[in-house]
Amino acid sequence: MQTIDTLEAGRYYHIYNRGINGCNLFTEEDNYTYFLNLYEKYINLIADTFAWVLMPNHFHLLVRIKDVDEIDLSGLKPPHQYFSNLFNAYTKAFNKRNKRHGALFERPFKRKIIEDESYLMQLVLYIHNNPVHHDFCSNPAEYGWSSYLTCLSLKPTRLNRNETLEWFDDEVNFKYMHNKAVETMQLEEWLGI
Template identity: 30%
Template structure:
């Protein structure tokens, strides 16, 4: 097994067991943020961005002991959750997933991705309309969430002078789709996340990805695997499913679901 990197800037994410809604009430979101914040203080970690979705979360952090930071945060949240709902066990499928971001361009692009998650999912039309992400922390914004978590927004704030320019940059991140990328051809360059997000947005046509039933999710995964050059990891991140689940679905016989370029979901 490959050893997880511990020091640097990371995109950290995880999904709930059985992909069910885990943040059932505002108190759950707040307690999760508090658990993240308390562990960050203990383990010398900066929170750069966050987004809590109904059944998963995204963080961008700068840490020197990533595993210890996340272990403490998730353990504390699990204690709270099990006591609140009188249940037992873990709330998330794995300890967590992480991807290092090695330069400023990758860091900024991933900030856009995290902040834009609820827009892609069809929950809102702009990232500043979503209550449970870190957009409101930018440019010394006043937010009630600052009582529960400290966020270092300096990376984006240095590049974008105000909320309007930041919103514009995030909107521009959703680049138009180039038709040739609908052909799965190794001679074509790998599809970018903005292009994949745009494809998914057109397919959903204003719906939330959470409106799709399990069969439709599988069809969407198979469609993206068949007609784009997206990796399994890209598909997993953008349809909010586990990497292992996407790999399993992509091993399915395509004829079972009648996947075609002009299909509807």
């Protein structure tokens, strides 16, 4: 039986998953928006987000589970339950809209603990370049369903963009590193994906 790592407070994680049997999770533009609204409702309570991308049939997130002193403890459930609630709420709405039933996401959702800052930086590059790797665009700035543009924006956001940019030293290096040719297969091997 597969061992599933517990999500621990104060730790960084790469959370990712795909549609069951490779099916699309997002078939219309407003699906992406709806998922992000649910994400804010369920996940912002228990985790800080540093990078994300929503692809038609999968997603990647870079999060840090909040410490106990950062969370309202009234009625607190284990962190994985908030992710499950997000996926279940989205599946229910998606199924109703598309007149389908059954699971939408693979179970359990994937999670990989992140131990060092170098890995964090590489993971941000991997996440933001995922649409490039899958031929949806030629540059991360061209894809609207990732946190890349939010990292460069001055608009208010719940994304922890300042810390994300600090991993790259500054915005100039952030852009430079993202625009370099990223060998995704090499990153996947290095990241253990």
